[in-house]
């Protein structure tokens with residue numbers, strides 16, 4: 001899927017030997033983003049983490065599940081599958097995240113730690129996460145960038161901008177260079193959708 005993604009119109013690959021990361025500006029139009037923000041607002045509640053590390057401020061955002069039967073969700077899923085070439089049967093249901101002023105998701109990886117206490121619960125059926133697809137649904141007035149620390153790259157939120165990265169190394173092992181930080185929103189709010197793909201079918 002790296003070749004498929006790389007060949008999509010408007011896509012840019014962030015130069016790094018350590019991480020496969022693509023950016024596509026204006027993947028979604030403003031109207032679609034507005035509809036998706038409302039869908040996130042309809043179901044949001046405090047976000048959770050796996051392998052709780054004792055830091056209650058580690059992930060302070062809210063999470064909302066998109067309704068899988070909503071035509072907006074169905075269209076978005078199809079658009080992501082066509083764009084990435086990733087097998088939609090391996091995809092988790094799309095989630096939305098909302099960050100208010102001061103909220104963040106501290107540096108983390110999206111794959112589950114093979115030695116973590118929650119690994120069996122999280123990965124027994126579908127396996128670990130492979131790719132992350134994320135789309136910004138708005139632009140906070142200040143803050144809220146996504147920082148990939150290990151490759152020294154900061155991505156600014158922009159309405160409709162997509163990020164897609166591979167959480168694995170070429171040998172299939174989890175890639176620590178995928179470490180990223182959803183930085184604090186300083187003014188306004190920030191909405192994203194996230195779609196994670198797995199090694200095996202989700203259901």
Ligand SMILES: O=C(O)CCC(=O)C(=O)O
Nearest residue numbers: 105145146181182192194
């Ligand atoms: O909000 C961001 O910029 C990053 C979100 C994120 O890393 C996640 O939801 O796993």
Ligand SMILES: [Fe+2]
Nearest residue numbers: 108109110180
């Ligand atoms: Fe993440």
